[in-house]
Amino acid sequence: MSSHVISTSRCDRLGGCLVIGSLRGHVIHQGTSEIVIDVQGVGYRVVASPSTVATLVAEQGEVVVSIHTHVREDAFVLYGFSNSSEREVFEILLGTHGVGPSLALSILGTMGAAGVVTGVRTGDSSAFEAVSGVGKKTAARLVLELQDSLAAHAAGDDHGLSLPSPESEDRADVSAALAELGYSNDEIRRAMAAVDGSEPIEQALRLALRELSRA
Structure with missing residues (x-):
């Protein structure tokens, strides 16, 4: 199967544009929190959590990376995930007050997508306190706001989140x-x-x- 980029052009109020929805190619460089994916001779720099980086570089041959494209006046950043559910949770986190891409990625990297959803659904704010930079009050607020966000997401999606096991x-x-x-x-x-x-x-x-x- 040939390498390819899936693109659309819709942007949202969070600075996310679905300019690139996924990348298929080969990892040609890795750092602690980023990889470069060669897609038909073009290298795309993708920011990702250390666990996602490790998962992708451990795969042999082509990899498929789910992408959130974040656009600001001064930056155009690709955030990568090993599956679309991780990306969906990342985007839900971005919709929460005070959560930017760096914190959202840190939360996902620490808790995992399933851990975030489980923590929110069970009201376990202590799970969020394990994330660097998240204190007790912030953790409690995140759980409260994310409960509404996840409920709204589920209501608008017949299939819901298909979380990794x-x-x-x-x-x-x-x-x-x-x-x-x-x-x-x-x-x-x-x-x-x-x-x-x-x-x-x-x-x-x-x-x-x-x-x-x-x-």
């Missing part, structure tokens, strides 16, 4: 941990082949490290 998010966390430890993309791919996703995250990390120790 906890197992898939655990795999992303293990990949991110291995990347933080300095393992290469090839090593991470090999290690993750030994993890089926059903194990607790601590056990999955031990299995991955055991696989790497066999080299």
Whole structure:
């Protein structure tokens, strides 16, 4: 399948324009919180959480990245996600008072899309306090505002959010941990082949490290 960019031209009040909805290509550069994707010879710089970066670089061959295009007078930034549900949660977070792209990405990177939705639905503001820069009062306000936002989103979507399973998010966390430890993309791919996703995250990390120790 050829590399491609999916584009539309609708913009919204949050500074988000669906100029680019997704990218399909190869990761040619990675940083802690960004990747560059080669799409038919054009390199697109995409900002993403460390766990998303680790997930994408661990994949072999082409990757598909769900994109939120954020446009301001002084910037045009692509935010990348491993699936469309993560992007939807990111965009819901952006609609919350006082939440910009950096904080929204930090919340997603810390909690995961499923964690955000679960925390909001159960009223667990303490889960948001684990995010750097989010205090007790802010966490409580986020939960309150997001309850309305998620309800409105669900009412306007017959299918609702198709969230990634906890197992898939655990795999992303293990990949991110291995990347933080300095393992290469090839090593991470090999290690993750030994993890089926059903194990607790601590056990999955031990299995991955055991696989790497066999080299």
